[in-house]
Amino acid sequence: MILSEPKPWEEIEGYLEGDDSVFLLGCDGCDAATGDGGAERVGELSGKLDEGGWNVTGTKVIEFLCNKALAGMKLARISDLIEESDSLLVSCCGIGVQAVSKLVDKQVHPANDTVSMGDFHGTWPSEETCKRCGECLLEYTGGICPLTMCVKGLLNGACGGSYEGKCEVEPDRPCGWELIYERLKDVGRLDLIEEYNPPKARQKYQFGVPMENRNSLYWAIEAEEGE
Amino acid sequence: MSTLKDKLEAGEFAITCEAGPPKGVDLENELKEAEEIAGLIDAFNVTDLQSSAMRMSSVAMCRLLEERGLETVYQMTCRDRNRLALQSSLLGAWALGMENVLALTGDYTTLGDHPDAMPVFDLDSIQLLETIERLNGGEDLVGNELKGSPQFFPGAAANPGADPLKPQILKSRMKADHGARFFQTQAVYDSDVFAKFMEELRDAGVETPVMVGILPLKSAGMARFMDANIAGVVIPDEVIKELTDASDTVQKSLEICSRVINETADLCEGVHLMPMGWEEYVPDILDGTDL
Numbered sequence: 430m431i432l433s434e435p436k437p438w439e440e441i442e443g444y445l446e447g448d449d450s451v452f453l454l455g456c457d458g459c460d461a462a463t464g465d466g467g468a469e470r471v472g473e474l475s476g477k478l479d480e481g482g483w484n485v486t487g488t489k490v491i492e493f494l495c496n497k498a499l500a501g502m503k504l505a506r507i508s509d510l511i512e513e514s515d516s517l518l519v520s521c522c523g524i525g526v527q528a529v530s531k532l533v534d535k536q537v538h539p540a541n542d543t544v545s546m547g548d549f550h551g552t553w554p555s556e557e558t559c560k561r562c563g564e565c566l567l568e569y570t571g572g573i574c575p576l577t578m579c580v581k582g583l584l585n586g587a588c589g590g591s592y593e594g595k596c597e598v599e600p601d602r603p604c605g606w607e608l609i610y611e612r613l614k615d616v617g618r619l620d621l622i623e624e625y626n627p628p629k630a631r632q633k634y635q636f637g638v639p640m641e642n643r644n645s646l647y648w649a650i651e652a653e654e655g656e
Numbered sequence: 657m658s659t660l661k662d663k664l665e666a667g668e669f670a671i672t673c674e675a676g677p678p679k680g681v682d683l684e685n686e687l688k689e690a691e692e693i694a695g696l697i698d699a700f701n702v703t704d705l706q707s708s709a710m711r712m713s714s715v716a717m718c719r720l721l722e723e724r725g726l727e728t729v730y731q732m733t734c735r736d737r738n739r740l741a742l743q744s745s746l747l748g749a750w751a752l753g754m755e756n757v758l759a760l761t762g763d764y765t766t767l768g769d770h771p772d773a774m775p776v777f778d779l780d781s782i783q784l785l786e787t788i789e790r791l792n793g794g795e796d797l798v799g800n801e802l803k804g805s806p807q808f809f810p811g812a813a814a815n816p817g818a819d820p821l822k823p824q825i826l827k828s829r830m831k832a833d834h835g836a837r838f839f840q841t842q843a844v845y846d847s848d849v850f851a852k853f854m855e856e857l858r859d860a861g862v863e864t865p866v867m868v869g870i871l872p873l874k875s876a877g878m879a880r881f882m883d884a885n886i887a888g889v890v891i892p893d894e895v896i897k898e899l900t901d902a903s904d905t906v907q908k909s910l911e912i913c914s915r916v917i918n919e920t921a922d923l924c925e926g927v928h929l930m931p932m933g934w935e936e937y938v939p940d941i942l943d944g945t946d947l
C-alpha cells in the first residue's frame with residue numbers, strides 16, 4: 430500500500446499552464462484505498478479542470494498503474510484520446526506516473542506526492558523507482574525520477590561524471606539526467622530543465638516520515654502496541 | 657581582497673593552479689611547491705578529497721597557504737556534508753580568510769579509497785551556489801539572519817568536451833544564473849572543441865569568465881586512458897601520436913600544454929592548471945606560452 434497525498438491544486442494548475450486539452454488518469458490500486466488516486470479524486474480533478482477552462486479529452490481509472498505491462502494494454506485501447514491531448518494528468522504514486530511516462534510520448538503531470546511505501550506494496554512496488562520523497566518532481570523531469578535514476582539524487586541536471594550517456598558510478602548504468610534531458614527534448618519541454626529545484630525537504634522522507642503517515646501495518650503492530 | 661575576482665572582473669587574464677592536500681599531516685612538500693611558483697599564480701585551488709580519496713581538509717590547507725600570502729580557491733563538494741555542515745564550513749572558511757569558492761557536486765563515494773562511506777549529496781552544485789549567494793546576502797538557507805555575512809566569489813566547473821554539449825551549456829547557464837561568477841573547465845586538449853563550447857556558451861547568453869583547464873599528460877598511456885575513461889576529456893589522436901613518438905615525453909607534454917593555452921587564450925579569460933604532481937614544470941608550461 431503506497432501512500433500519496435494530493436498536491437495542492439495551485440501547483441497542478443501551474444503545471445498545466447500552456448496545455449489546452451488534458452487526459453486524466455487515475456489509479457484504482459493503493460491510491461484508491463488511500464483516497465488520492467481513485468474514481469473519486471479523478472472526478473474531483475475533472476471538475477476542477479472543467480472549471481478552469483481545460484478541455485478534458487477523457488478520464489480513466491486503471492487498477493495498479495504501476496504495473497506497466499497491464500497499464501500499457503489498457504492505455505492502448507484509448508490511444509486516440511490520449512493522442513489528441515496536449516498532456517496527461519496522472520493521479521497515482523510516483524511509480525505509476527513514471528510507468529505512464531514510459532508508455533506515452535506526452536508530458537505527464539503528477540497529481541500527487543508520494544510519502545510512504547506503507548505496508549503491503551502495489552503490484553509493481555519498487556523503492557528503486559520512487560523514494561517516496563513527498564514532493565514529487567516528475568513534472569520537471571519528464572516523468573523520470575531524479576532521486577532514483579540519478580545515483581547522487583541530483584535535482585538540477587547531470588554531474589560532471591556523466592559520460593556518453595552513462596553514469597560515472599557504473600559503466601552500464603544510464604545517466605538518469607541524460608535520460609531526463611532526452612525525454613524532455615522528445616516531449617518538447619526542454620524549458621523545464623533549467624527550472625531550479627530547491628533543496629529537498631528531507632524530513633518528509635528518509636528517517637523523518639511524519640507520524641500521521643506512519644499508518645503502516647508495522648507501525649500499528651510494532652510501534653503502537655507498546656503504548 | 658580577491659585578486660582572482662579583481663582580475664577576472666577587470667577583464668585581465670588570470671591563472672589558477674590546483675594544489676592537493678596530502679594524505680597525512682606532512683605538508684612540507686605541498687607548501688614548498690606552491691611557494692616556489694606563487695609568483696606566477698593568482699590563486700591556488702585546493703581540492704576537496706579529490707576523486708573521493710581521503711585527505712587533509714581543503715580548508716586547513718587553504719588557511720596554511722593564505723598564511724603564507726598565497727591566495728586560494730576553496731573547493732567544496734556536496735559529497736561529504738549536508739546543508740548544515742556545508743554552510744558552517746563556508747562561514748568558517750570566510751573567517752579564516754578564504755574568499756574564492758569553487759562549488760562542485762563531487763565524485764561518487766564508490767570511486768574513491770573509502771567506497772563504503774555514506775554518500776551525502778544533500779545539496780547539488782547548483783543548490784550549493786544558491787546557498788553561497790544566500791550567505792553573501794546575509795542569511796542562511798532557511799532565511800535566518802547572519803551576524804556578519806561573507807562576500808564570497810563563487811565559481812563552478814564546466815566541461816567543454818561533454819557529449820552531447822547542449823545539456824552542459826544549459827547546466828552552465830543555470831550555474832551562472834544561481835551565482836557562479838567564474839568557470840574552471842575540465843582538461844582541454846583540443847582547442848576546436850573548446851572554441852565550440854565557448855561559442856555555444858556565449859550564444860546562450862552566458863558572459864561569465866571561463867578559465868581553460870590544462871592538465872599535462874605524463875605519457876601516451878595516460879593520454880589513452882583519459883581519452884577513454886574520463887568524462888568529457890577528448891584527446892585528439894595526433895596528440896597521442898605526438899607523445900608516443902617523442903624522445904623526451906616530458907618536454908613534449910609541456911609543449912602540448914603551452915600550445916593549448918596559446919590556442920585558447922584569446923577565447924577565454926584565464927587558465928586553470930592541474931599539474932597533478934608536476935608542479936615543478938608549471939614555470940616551463942607558462943614560459944612556453946605567449947602570455
Ligand code: SF4
Pocket residue numbers: 522523524542543544558559560561562563564565566567574575576577
Ligand atoms: S520525485 Fe521521485 S521519489 Fe519523489 S515522489 Fe516523485 S517519483 Fe517518488
Ligand code: SF4
Pocket residue numbers: 578579580581582583586587588589590591592595596597598603604605606607
Ligand atoms: S552520471 Fe548522471 S546518474 Fe550518475 S550521478 Fe551523475 S548525474 Fe547522476
